[in-house]
Amino acid sequence: MATDHLGTEERYAVFPFYLCLDVSQSMAGEPIAEVNAELPQIRASVGQDPAVAEVIRFGIVTFSDVARTVLPLVDLALVEAMPKVEVEGRTSYAAAFDHLRRVIEADYYTGRSEGERWYRPAVLFVSDGRPTDPEERWLEAHRRLTDPSWRRHPNILAFGFGEAVPEILATVAENKPNRAYVAAEGAAPSAVVPELMAGLVQSIVSSSASAYTGTPQLVPPQLPNMQAIPVDELE
Amino acid sequence: MSTVQRSELRLGELLAEGGEGRVFEVLSAPAGLGYQRVYKELRRPVPVPELSSLVAFPYLLAGRDAPLSARVVTSSAWPLSVVVGHDPELALGTVLPRAPHEFWVRHRDGTNRLASLSYLANDPDRIAVAYGVMMPAPGAPERVALVYALARLLDAWQSGPDDSQVVHGDLSAKNVLWSLRPAPAVYVLDCDGATVTTGGSEHPGTGKGRAEADERDEADKPDDANGLDGGDQARVTETTAAHVGSLNGDAGSLNGDAGSRNLVAQPRAARARATTPNWGDPAVRPGGPPTGASDRYLLAIAFLRVVGAAHFPIQGHQKGGQKVNVDLELPRSWRKLPDMPGLWELCERSLSLVNAADRPTPGEWVAHLEQLLGVLSAAELAASVRQAQGDLRPATAAANGSVAAQELPSVTVPDVVVRPVLGHRPPSTWQLISARPPLGVGGELFAGRAGGRGPFGGAGLPGSSGLTGVSGGIGTQPPMTPRQMLHHVMVMWGAAHRAAARWARSPGRRAYGVRRMAGVLVLDVAAACVAVFVVAMIISPWIGL
Numbered sequence A: 001m002a003t004d005h006l007g008t009e010e011r012y013a014v015f016p017f018y019l020c021l022d023v024s025q026s027m028a029g030e031p032i033a034e035v036n037a038e039l040p041q042i043r044a045s046v047g048q049d050p051a052v053a054e055v056i057r058f059g060i061v062t063f064s065d066v067a068r069t070v071l072p073l074v075d076l077a078l079v080e081a082m083p084k085v086e087v088e089g090r091t092s093y094a095a096a097f098d099h100l101r102r103v104i105e106a107d108y109y110t111g112r113s114e115g116e117r118w119y120r121p122a123v124l125f126v127s128d129g130r131p132t133d134p135e136e137r138w139l140e141a142h143r144r145l146t147d148p149s150w151r152r153h154p155n156i157l158a159f160g161f162g163e164a165v166p167e168i169l170a171t172v173a174e175n176k177p178n179r180a181y182v183a184a185e186g187a188a189p190s191a192v193v194p195e196l197m198a199g200l201v202q203s204i205v206s207s208s209a210s211a212y213t214g215t216p217q218l219v220p221p222q223l224p225n226m227q228a229i230p231v232d233e234l235e
Numbered sequence B: 001m002s003t004v005q006r007s008e009l010r011l012g013e014l015l016a017e018g019g020e021g022r023v024f025e026v027l028s029a030p031a032g033l034g035y036q037r038v039y040k041e042l043r044r045p046v047p048v049p050e051l052s053s054l055v056a057f058p059y060l061l062a063g064r065d066a067p068l069s070a071r072v073v074t075s076s077a078w079p080l081s082v083v084v085g086h087d088p089e090l091a092l093g094t095v096l097p098r099a100p101h102e103f104w105v106r107h108r109d110g111t112n113r114l115a116s117l118s119y120l121a122n123d124p125d126r127i128a129v130a131y132g133v134m135m136p137a138p139g140a141p142e143r144v145a146l147v148y149a150l151a152r153l154l155d156a157w158q159s160g161p162d163d164s165q166v167v168h169g170d171l172s173a174k175n176v177l178w179s180l181r182p183a184p185a186v187y188v189l190d191c192d193g194a195t196v197t198t199g200g201s202e203h204p205g206t207g208k209g210r211a212e213a214d215e216r217d218e219a220d221k222p223d224d225a226n227g228l229d230g231g232d233q234a235r236v237t238e239t240t241a242a243h244v245g246s247l248n249g250d251a252g253s254l255n256g257d258a259g260s261r262n263l264v265a266q267p268r269a270a271r272a273r274a275t276t277p278n279w280g281d282p283a284v285r286p287g288g289p290p291t292g293a294s295d296r297y298l299l300a301i302a303f304l305r306v307v308g309a310a311h312f313p314i315q316g317h318q319k320g321g322q323k324v325n326v327d328l329e330l331p332r333s334w335r336k337l338p339d340m341p342g343l344w345e346l347c348e349r350s351l352s353l354v355n356a357a358d359r360p361t362p363g364e365w366v367a368h369l370e371q372l373l374g375v376l377s378a379a380e381l382a383a384s385v386r387q388a389q390g391d392l393r394p395a396t397a398a399a400n401g402s403v404a405a406q407e408l409p410s411v412t413v414p415d416v417v418v419r420p421v422l423g424h425r426p427p428s429t430w431q432l433i434s435a436r437p438p439l440g441v442g443g444e445l446f447a448g449r450a451g452g453r454g455p456f457g458g459a460g461l462p463g464s465s466g467l468t469g470v471s472g473g474i475g476t477q478p479p480m481t482p483r484q485m486l487h488h489v490m491v492m493w494g495a496a497h498r499a500a501a502r503w504a505r506s507p508g509r510r511a512y513g514v515r516r517m518a519g520v521l522v523l524d525v526a527a528a529c530v531a532v533f534v535v536a537m538i539i540s541p542w543i544g545l
Helices: A030-047 A093-113 A135-146 A166-172 A189-211 B048-064 B066-075 B124-131 B141-157 B251-255 B260-265 B292-308 B314-319 B332-336 B341-351 B362-375 B379-388 B398-406 B482-505 B510-539
Strands: A003-006 A015-022 A056-063 A067-074 A122-127 A155-160 A180-183 A226-228 B003-005 B010-017 B021-028 B037-047 B081-084 B090-097 B104-106 B112-114 B165-167 B176-179 B185-188 B195-197 B323-330 B416-422
Touching: A003 B314, A015 A093, A015 A189, A030 A056, A030 A189, A056 A093, A067 A093, A093 A122, A093 A135, A122 A166, A122 A189, A135 A166, A155 A166, A166 A180, A180 A189, B037 B048, B048 B066, B048 B081, B048 B090, B048 B195, B066 B141, B066 B185, B141 B165, B141 B185, B141 B292, B141 B362, B141 B379, B165 B292, B292 B323, B292 B341, B292 B362, B314 B323, B323 B341, B332 B416, B341 B362, B341 B416, B362 B379, B482 B510
Parallel strands: A003 B323, A015 A056, A015 A122, A122 A155, A155 A180, B003 B081, B323 B416
Antiparallel strands: A056 A067, A180 A226, B010 B021, B021 B037, B037 B090, B081 B090, B104 B112, B165 B195, B176 B185
16 A cells, blocks of 8 residues: 655645636727736635635736736736736737646646646637737747647637627647627626626636546536637537 | 425525535524524435434433534534425435534635635645635644534534444535634534434444445546546446435334333434545445444544645555555644654554554543644633633543553554655645737647746745746746846745755755755855856946056
């Protein structure tokens, strides 16, 4: 019988979540203001609940022409205030996917060096438009991010509103059921964004509950104003 | 009042919504139910006897021993009444007491939260930095007293008349609240999901009434990033899906009469309920009904996590079939205490999966913890716990060393070893992280990561500047003034000395600490030489050299 040593240093395995936000020009005005108004809510719901915070790590990546990390992967309990995101240029999905792959790899090794154990990370991809970069380029970046031979490839939940194209979101979510959502037609961003953010919090909290088991699940949010994009079952 | 009509309750706002059901404030209820009540409506109604047996339990217990019954009423949100609708056979839910105000904590940001065990089963430095809530140090008598209060409650639950006992089944961090004022006390929630089992049904194995909550029972293997299999069917799970199986549960309860006599007469196993992850008993098969022994297992888990102020994620290792060695770090002051092999053995037997049905009773825990509080010179804490639980009698067994006398010849547990490790905890490095608006291109805001303990601790924590928040973001900070730089150097100098001294005093890290201390002293001597040289160069012209 193998022997395992267990001390104070060993903590529950953590569930990393990356919020990947589109900050292209089309988000200007109300949508981005709503996002900024809702981000503190994530901190309040996740960070201020000790039972949730101890198993969740949360990071925010924004993308437009370039992608950047506005909140590195952290324990939300220790975040004093959430960053504000600002509108930038166009919508490069490729930049987002490439950045995510780099960040996840780096965070994983940093976490490991600190004794963290990880569950498969989850990416919450939020976009209000179609990619402006050439299709083959972002598909290639997406393929690298979701490459099954890369052991840390994340699960992706995709959410769209505004000009987002359901088929593209389904592709981003790897055509898996209950992974891609698009706002009901005609729904105003001011209504969709708060609901979406609340849904994300709920998804994170529910997933955190399952994260204790050793067999966590990525729990999709329940979004009354959004519809899951149906996907075909592959042969 | 054992049952009330749903129409007799005037409900206020929705307080909470979870997998089991919804909780409403009760604005007014029939006389006799009292104040500060909530109504918990189940998603799926259950046969009335399942809940009325719970309501009746304290009364039955009082017939045997009034103070035992008082423990149940004071230390848990015990169901007061079953709520029925048109069908008198089906319970829609229960009326429960609200958690008293002392079981709430106030965070630094002014919000109030239920004081769950998560605050205790965590590094106190992290809780202080994150929430501004001060927790007792690991191994503090207050922590022991809280486990003592929980053990006493379980003792009452498992001492029902005619071999009946309460199986809670979900004694998790979020379901056990704590308070240190006015006396150490616990308050267990979700008791409407508990079951009163009767003689002979302690080892359920019928497989009936199995919750559909599909908890997969795989080993904890997050390291190889397989924890999530990318499940093609991402499933919506409910954290607590209790009651799912209760409708097709054991036949006895459906035929039962609400009268308490009949309840005792019918053997019944615990209803299955989904346990909270990491607060489950690995000996219970996934989805299977919990037993009194699982509650005893979780009492031991609570002891480790609360007294040791850490996570101790032992279940993952146990599910993997490994033998687990638990190093419980305790303060050095415990050196002065007499050896307590009985206590560690009690932990091991409670945590073992080998003879799960025969795990030590809560009564044994009560006796050992009473003795422990005695040797920690905190017998008055034990007395205040008893008093808060409505028991004015003096300590029962332990105080005068009768525990030692009762001890069985030592039992070897093959799969769990619990060993106290006395020493100073290494300094922690928890820091608050501040966010700022994004800067120009490439301006990644955060340079530092928070969390964990590391060799460069001590800079401000525990104790001082950590609580005010330390900004991350070296790349975005303005250059330091010479004064700030000097301050920074002085802080680092102090921290390096403190850390080295702490390690040198700690048994496990002595050699490392001594080496570090030597290094620090060499640097000190070098700095002193430089300082003397500079001073000498400055004053030499003045004294004519």
